[in-house]
Amino acid sequence: MNTSSFRSFGLLLFRVVISASMLTHGSSKAIKLLNGDFSFANPIGIGELPTLILAVIAEVIAPIFIIVGYKTRLATIPAIATMFVAAFIVHLNDGFGKQELSVIYLVSFLLISILGPGKISIDKS
Numbered sequence: 001m002n003t004s005s006f007r008s009f010g011l012l013l014f015r016v017v018i019s020a021s022m023l024t025h026g027s028s029k030a031i032k033l034l035n036g037d038f039s040f041a042n043p044i045g046i047g048e049l050p051t052l053i054l055a056v057i058a059e060v061i062a063p064i065f066i067i068v069g070y071k072t073r074l075a076t077i078p079a080i081a082t083m084f085v086a087a088f089i090v091h092l093n094d095g096f097g098k099q100e101l102s103v104i105y106l107v108s109f110l111l112i113s114i115l116g117p118g119k120i121s122i123d124k125s
Contacts, residue, residue: 004119011118015072018108019063022079026059043089058082066112069121076113080106 032040033056040052058078065075087102096103116125 008118008120011112011115012069012120014108015066015069015112015117015121018105018112019066022059022063022105026056026063030056030060041090043085054078055082066109066117069117069123072117072121072123072125073113076109079109080113083109 029040029052032038033052038049038052040048040055042048042051044051046054059082062075062078066072066079083102083106087099087106091098091102117123118125
């Protein structure tokens, strides 16, 4: 394998692991939404239902796009925004122990956005 192949495989592995991990957080929110339970935090003041819908987009739909490498850089935007809100608004006063996971996801999705999906993706970039 040449350097380009290792890089593409590394980007694939990183995309899949981070996004699949995010899916574990989003699946309960998607089920909540599908069951008609719209109670949810409202940290930026847009309402519980819109916040829940945005969280499902960021934690379920966007990670699926990122895993397959379709519109990858665009798909990272909702994930980045949601993790920014989680880290620096929702958990701002909770200490780094509570912020840590959100910050890790935030930086990870920023890296995916910067580096792109690699050649092993639908985008092939």
